[in-house]
Amino acid sequence: MSGLAYGWRWLRSLLFSGVIYAAMLPIGLAYTPWAIMSRDGAVAAAHTWCRFVRWLARVLLGLRTEVRGTPPEGEVMVAAKHQSFLDIIMIYGSVPRGRFIMKKELVYAPVLGQIALRMGCVPVDRGKRGAAIKKMMVEVRAGRDDPGQLIIYPQGTRLAPGVHAPYKTGTAAIYRELNQPCVPVACNVGLFWPRRGVLRRPGTAVVEFLPPIPPGLPAPEFMARLEAEIEPRSNALMAEAGFPLAVEETA
Template identity: 45%
Template sequence: MSSVLSFARSLLFTVAFYLVTAVMMIGGLPALATRRGVLWLAQTWARVVLRLLHGIVGLKVEFRGLEHRPAGAVLVAAKHQSALETLALVTVLDDFTYILKRELMWLPLFGWYLARGEMVAIDRSKGSRALALMNEEAAAAMADGRRLIIFPEGTRRAPGAAPAYKYGVAHMYDRLGVPCLPVALNTGAFWGRRRLTYRPGTAVIEFLPAIPPGVPRDTFFADLQERIETASDALLREAGLPGSARTALRAQET
């Protein structure tokens, strides 16, 4: 019975999520007039979705380490396990800009919002040139004092999966000359990576102490991974996924 109830709640939330998203994207078209309007709409949408998630599924998000957020321009490097952190992070980071794949900009309506919000799009077809173009756009965002959000592994990883960080984050950190704010989380224990399944509980997103600018690239790259992975593993254990349980969940979602 509990599995049936869980499925019903997941299905109800999924329907509510897409309905709210469609209504807000259409009704929010006037927000396209300004970038600030788009950011406000995105934050409002994310807060509504998080309330629905808590009310329907019984899943809430807890933020820790908010005091570690530095003022001004910062590179936010987050673990990526599900779509939940993509939503949740914008509710606690003002003047945000995401680094995302270019294909998302082609989506009807949604892509318009991304473009007007001045997100940094990566054209992977350009190879090494893509990194240079991304760094140029990122530098422009930093000049405006924004919170630039990047997922260093490039894609969602199952809870407990071996880390797969891309060195591009180190190049970007070195080029931008701003603090880097590592973010650990355990969202993948509650929000399915590839399936529309959601588990009740408390997902934690934790901001770790910022890494100051000026650290050598190789040292920074190793330190960033160590901080995020150590803290994320601790949060997974807190969510009840130690050792073999994490391995089992990873096998289930692949």
């Protein structure tokens, strides 16, 4: 790629980033009255923003996004490969009632924190995730909260394509506590929207919902199966996009 082409792509990527983050405020404010009255308003605001981001990526960057498999609609845990912010956008935008576990401090972020709470996200203190999950389940069973899809990232952080990190055992604790099916999700999005930096690349970013893992498996069996589902399929999606696979281990 010539220097001119690279510079033009970088500038478009910078414009894209500025527009999508700036759009959070007007979209959030537009949906605030509905969100105050109903969680549906907060979910609609988030889904609208996700659709806008995917549309602008295609128009401005030549970055198409494809969701494969069947996004779940019932009460399930969604355990996903995490390569960049794009997989969050694509997964959340594909499920009807997604929610995340988030740091309690984010509750105090203007507009964003309140929208996240209305979406059903679960704020937690450090080291008290189990208690937060139990409280959420009690609220759902008592009819004071809506059921939905809890989205988690079993490796705990964003990882560049080709980098492998252990699957954290806390994932099995959440799976046991929820006693719900777990839907694994593979992706290749980090090839086009990296975890750091501004530059976005054209192509087709894919997230794929895989067949659900039933509830009730012993923790070691569940963890082994989850990794065996997500990692090979993510590698296959990256290979499909032309990425040479040489997996690098990380602690």
